Amino acid sequence: MKYISTRGTAPELSFEEAMLSGLARDGGLYVPANVPQMTPEEIAALSGLSYEETAYRIMRPFIGDTFTDAEFRAIIDRAYAGFGHAARAPLVQLAPNHFLLELFHGPTLAFKDFAMQLIGQLFQAALTRRGDRVTIVGATSGDTGSAAIEAFRGLSNVDVFILFPHGRVSEVQRRQMTTPTEANVHALAVDGDFDDCQAALKDMFNDFDFRDRVKLAGVNSINWARVLAQVVYYFSSAVSLGAPQRRISFTVPTGNFGDIFAGYIAKQMGLPIDQLVVATNQNDILHRCLGGQGYHKGPTHPSISPSMDIQVSSNFERVLFDAYGRDGGAVSQLMEELKQGGFDVSQGALGFLQEQFASGRASEDETLQTIKATLTQSTELLCPHSAVGVKVANEHRAVDVPMITLATAHPAKFPAAVEQASGIHPPLPPRMSDLYDRPERVTRIANDLGAMKDFIKGHIAK
């Protein structure tokens, strides 16, 4: 199994190399040269299996010879052992033919744990075997950072630096990043927004001196392994509702396009997905683009679903690569135009995108109303991101096709918005109940690439 860059000029890599290197050296993102296929019989055979066994069968063909079967099984088992629900990703019914896929039972209460817990184990196994160490730098609008810190804190062969936008994450998200005491963890509050953090991260990857000197690695969804781990729950949930005999639709609260891209890969592998619906908050650049208005950046408006406050949606590049016939030159050109503010999508590419994805948006008010209405109609207390998904899913549901909306975070991560909508203050689970009492450790830093690189160089273990 080989991985190729969306910009077309970086070397092809194995799974292990692509995982450890993050961004391709031509600035692109790695994707599989060919997506492995599953037959209807193989998909049907997933019925009744544990989440771990399903994960093994879905991901195995993508891993190549990086790990033996036994090593890979053990890695998966360790990754999901700390989840607080036996099903790992349980489905609950909201309404006739509308289901919620609860992805918030991991250690940091967000869907990021599904991939990050696995990546933590994959990195540890690969680095130990190589006798190597890396510096992980991550950009976060809240959840990736806490999940990465949880997965990598205390590991001897990794330093972790997380860039988050100062004042633009929830207090729970911030505290999850700033209260761990392990010396290899560094939380940096950047005077900027998430797009500034992600741009700085990509600039670090494109500075080869810095990249090679600190042995830079990435655990954002830049990293193909992040996307791969998220493909699994599309299969597990769809099969439990009758796939492959039945078609299933999904609605996905979307920001950086990693989660819904995983659904797109599941469909490419053979899962019979009817609609894949992109749900955005008021920062609706993806919804506008899929509606034919081009991809043009505007100001980011802070919202009650802050993890989706994104203008430069990193993984959109991966689907553009397919939409433009896997032409790396065309993708490079679009990404150059994006640096100047945006680009128009060609008619052919737009047709491809509209065939693959539907979309919708939720305003702040609609998000609050959805939290309230869902609690009235069921017993489910939604986080604001999941509420964006439910609002948009309700607009796209068809009577004869089950719709699964991804619930991407636990409501207790966003208590202010949830309480405003429902009157209920969602409590943190007991293991985190002292989060507000723990001392914080954070470095405030200017939105200045040089300052960030100097900080990192000065704080990696020698």
Ligand SMILES: Cc1ncc(COP(=O)(O)O)c(C=O)c1O
């Ligand atoms: C709670 C939550 N929901 C939705 C998203 C959007 O996911 P993606 O960036 O993969 O589109 C994020 C951030 O990634 C998130 O943290």
Ligand SMILES: N[C@@H](CCOP(=O)(O)O)C(=O)O
């Ligand atoms: N919403 C994310 C943004 C980063 O996304 P990623 O999937 O590329 O890591 C967050 O919570 O940080």
